[in-house]
Amino acid sequence: MGEDSNVTKLFKLLQENSTNQISKALDDIHPADIIDALDEYEGDRTLLLSRFPIEVLAAIIEEAEDDEKGELFDLFSIEKKKEIVNEMASDELVDLLETMDPEEASDMLDSMDEEDAQDIKELMRYHPETAGGIMATEFVAIVDEMTIEETLKYLQTHGDEAESLSYLYVLNHDEILQGVVSLRDVVTTPFDAQIAPLINTNVISVKPELDQEEVSHIFTKYGFASVPVVDENNKMLGIITADDILDVVLEESTDDIEKMAALSHGEGTYLETGVFKLSKQRMFWLLFLMISATFTGVIIQGYEQELASFVILAAFIPMLMDTGGNAGSQSSTLVIRGMALGEISNKDYLIVLYKELLVSGIVGLVLAFVNFLRVWLFYKDIMLALTVSCALIFTVILAKTVGSMLPILAKKLKIDPAIMAAPIITTIVDAISLIIYLHLAKLLYIGKTLPIS
């Protein structure tokens, strides 16, 4: 793809400050490639950046990862910052302002056109992980009495500012959304035709309070390039574009995966995160789970006498605990992911419970059978084989029930279901299955082997 050589050529032109060649070179280079090259640039970044046109600087800041935005922005003088802010798309500007201290942010807003500043302030009121928090206010509004040619002429003068031109929005005089026309339909229709027949009045829109994960379900269902955001009166507020949703989907998946692995929320990439920040991200859950796990020690001590006489019983504890942990994490993972993709909802809990009971019965029986054969052949002790295998069935059923129900319960209680994943499930299942196992051992195995106690 040969991006590197293009950027290298550009940087050379910038160092020589040959202005007219710079803008030509810039035309063909994507801001994302400039950011990559800046990361590795060893000269004076501030000097180099000062030679870029303002709109390219704005594009670079827009394109940068959330955690880099502030860092790059701080390379500029306050005057330059104000110019950049005026060039940025509203949704990206909101993200940038949220990384600043409030005083600097309000300074930036004061430097803007009053109407634009008002738009930005309104956007900042929405939670960053809702439709309102990720929408942009730059879209193209049209009226329904135009021809194709008039529409195209209107785009030639008014299209430049929009975040996306994939759809044109038909609004009435009160800014109420009446319908939508795809640009694709506009450009495949003869110039002299009317726009009206192309308008789809059955518009799929979202409210600004909708969680971004649910917004992503709309995009995956319909495959749209953008979706309008409207208020309760159907007044058009902004649009959300598919490339923002790609980021949302990746972010939400990563969040869930991290929670499932007992990690606190981390910002930035692994390689760019310092050792102390990485340690902090892991400490809380490890401590919490370590302390919870001490409960299993108390249980084992309760059966000290039995275990002292029959150490063989201890030999199966790790296998039982691992199998319980794995069986539970399978169920919780399927339910958590199903809820994240919008395929399972709270009200499905009975179907899920029914399925998990059947599945755990089948899986538990097969595992118990294999385990029975192994223990019997290895130890020539049928009661031992029976005890361990019974405990195994109970453990699998328990693990799958707890693993599937806790995420649903969490969602019901408005807690993030992803927390109810492998680590917590394992801790809970460990303790209960240990009690079942040792109790069963006392009843079945020790009872038959030593008819006293």
Add this chain to the structure above:
Amino acid sequence: MGEDSNVTKLFKLLQENSTNQISKALDDIHPADIIDALDEYEGDRTLLLSRFPIEVLAAIIEEAEDDEKGELFDLFSIEKKKEIVNEMASDELVDLLETMDPEEASDMLDSMDEEDAQDIKELMRYHPETAGGIMATEFVAIVDEMTIEETLKYLQTHGDEAESLSYLYVLNHDEILQGVVSLRDVVTTPFDAQIAPLINTNVISVKPELDQEEVSHIFTKYGFASVPVVDENNKMLGIITADDILDVVLEESTDDIEKMAALSHGEGTYLETGVFKLSKQRMFWLLFLMISATFTGVIIQGYEQELASFVILAAFIPMLMDTGGNAGSQSSTLVIRGMALGEISNKDYLIVLYKELLVSGIVGLVLAFVNFLRVWLFYKDIMLALTVSCALIFTVILAKTVGSMLPILAKKLKIDPAIMAAPIITTIVDAISLIIYLHLAKLLYIGKTLPIS
């Protein structure tokens, strides 16, 4: 959003077979909503579907989930099937043909226009999870000597077939890709301007063999609406669109999450999957891990004498094992996700190892300190506290090293790194940390307490 009532109205019209009103109602309804309503339709689906126009049926099949496509398609007669196939987009048709038995697929291909069939056969040669496997061959090619008006007129006659119009591709007479123009630039430029200055010759393209996950990295980096696929001579083969990539990203994340939770690959949603299929998805890994875990039993038996005399030692086994499992799964998860997002590559293994050693040292010390206090206060036995805490530090360091290195090693060996996640890491770390713990106990604890054995 009121989709339901629109679809209900449509179905009523279809039942009455009022043809001219049907096509009007269809204009405003998205095929995804028709699929949802069909799922719940209680009448004769075949009869209802027979009244849809062919292009709507094609859109419905295109829009359906991979596992529903074949099911819906089989509702039609062989003649209708052939008509539908002729209306479908190439990338979607390939997916559909791959679900059919070879004979039916070749029958369908024979019914098509020879050139189109040839295109489809070539697409089917690519692995479904590569750029070639997800691209469509319908794009708009233009030459560089047109005005904006001529370009738009060309779109009016040739734009309908394209999978996406977001970009127009400038090809020479040998179909070699010369440059790209965004539709956005076309519609915001005056009619009489030339197209040439809008052409970006620095095109970012992909080769057909590229893995779909790496294709998704291009989209997340640049935010494109589509990306061209070219062969080694830069000959244009097709395009990949952003909505397909959204599916890829979700699919790849779900795959990784499933593997991390010891689940085999599952098709379809949880609620739609039968109990036996769900059981099968879970059985292999549970059996494999259960049998692997029996190794820990052998280790415990090796220390039977020590454990019989000091059952208290067994009380710490679950806590050590759980902490090791959690610590290892944190590291493997961060590395697996980092590799999936293209943030960590094989050659970073030394940096990762260095970071994990430092992090595990810090985390291990904190955990060991808390644990030391707890055991000391609770059991008033400083040697016991020391033994367990030392074992804990070793376990955390071991778990994080193994957890971070195995996914990188797997990738190096061309195995999917996501397999090297919590379940396998836990099994390996359990065994080694148990040996370390019991050996330490023999040296530090039993040695000091009972100076014989």
